[in-house]
Amino acid sequence: MAPEIPSSWTLCASSFNWTPEIIAARQTAQDIVTGIADSVVGTIELEPGLVWRSFPSPQDAEVDGLRDSLAATGGSISIVGASLDDFTSSTGRRSLRERLDFLVPQIHAAHRVGARGIRLPIGQAGTELLTLAQPLLHELDLVLYEExxxxxxxxxxxxxxxxxxxxxxxxxxxxxxxxxxxxxxxxPVTYLEELRRGGVPEDLMGRLESDWRDPATLDAVTALLRAGGVPPRIHTLFMNLLIRFGRSDAADLQGILPLVGAFHLKFWDLDDDGGRVTQPLRDLGILLGRNGFTGTLTSEWGGHEWLQDDPTEMTRRHLALAEMALAQTSVVERVETPVSG
Known part of the structure; x- marks a missing residue:
């Protein structure tokens, strides 16, 4: 019998994976999201800016339409991605009360659609806003996640x-x-191919291919950028090296695990050469199995920025790969770690 992930872990998929299809608008965004729940995975993390035209003040009719459509397929929403626009203009910053007022409709919409939480970037809210939001989060039994x-x-x-x-x-x-x-x-292999086609110098390509985690590689990336050596047509893609691609180990998360309630299983492509895709998941499975994690693990595909692959097929394959990698290592860890008491 194949190993399974613990019942306290919920595998999900992000509607972000379907960004190109939502933008193409051959179907309504609501139909696309409902189709995910019907044919890929039942629990979805929602990017509401892609789905609700009235966002960031979602109208009840839009929210109810998605909730009812999902209910008909047995689907549900795990987390809703929130937005916190701190500025009213290029120079005008919202007051603390105005920031709360901007966030509150999104909290209510998340509750109305049946979500269990909302999500913001780490540190954007700040302690004062979090404190002001706490009573409403408790009233609606919602979790605010900082990513x-x-x-x-x-x-x-x-x-x-x-x-x-x-x-x-x-x-x-x-x-x-x-x-x-x-x-x-x-x-990611496909990302490296895009950089090479885009004209990144071969000496830097060599570093990126073989020494990604070496701090000197990031120095070389920064040096090329400052020298104006990044071809304009791939400038945005190149910036992923400084922002979206990390170099940490799963062990670096040990100290914050008591605070963690959810993960994004970010993937870019499914080329697993050298364990690019599965090794971080195996390492994570060991860590989570050891620490009794409870929460959601959401497949999130960032590679549609440069790939034209079908998001449904990519997400299905990734979820299967992720479940296998997580299950194998979490089971080993739960068997080998003695239970105290």
Missing amino acids: IQGQQTPGSPAVEPALDAIAWLADDHVRVLVDVSMLMPAL
Whole structure:
């Protein structure tokens, strides 16, 4: 019998994976999301800016339409991605009360659609806003997740104070979401191919292919950027090296696991050469199995930025790969770790 992930872990897929199809609008966004629940995986993490035209103040009719459509297929929403626009203009910043007023309709919409939580970038809300939002989160029994990803680490200057604030609140309704884009042993094969075709110098390509985690590689990336050596046509793609692709190990998450309630299983392509895709998941499975993790693990595909593959097929294959990698290592860890008491 094949190993299974613990029943306390919920595998999901993000509607973000279907961004190209939603933009193409050959079907309504609601129909696409409902189709995910019907044919890929029953639990979905929602990017509402892609789905609700009235976002960031979602109208009840739009929210109810998606909720009812999902209910008809037995589907559900896990987390809703929230937005916090801190500025009213290029120079005008929202007050604390205005920031709360901007967020509250999204919290209500998440509850109305049946979600269990909402998501913001790590540190964007700040302690004061989190404190003001707590009563509503408790009233609606929603969790606000702050996401850490890519080049960020638990010890990053912008991240550590936010983690300390969440720990200080000591509230199960304010948690951390970790994106495994932090845990990249090597860069995606298809991404490297795009950079080479785009004209990145061969000396840097050699570093990117063989020494991604070497700090000197990131120095070389920055040096090329500052020298104006990045071809304009791939400039945005190149910036992933500085923002979206991380170089941490799963062990670096040990200290913050008590605060973590969800993960994004970020993937870019499914070329698993050298364990690029599965090794971080195996490492994560060991860590989560050892620490009794409970929460969601969401397949999130970022590779549609440069790939034209079918998102449904990509997500199905990734979920199968992820479940196998996580199950094998989590089962081993749960068997080998003695239970105290």
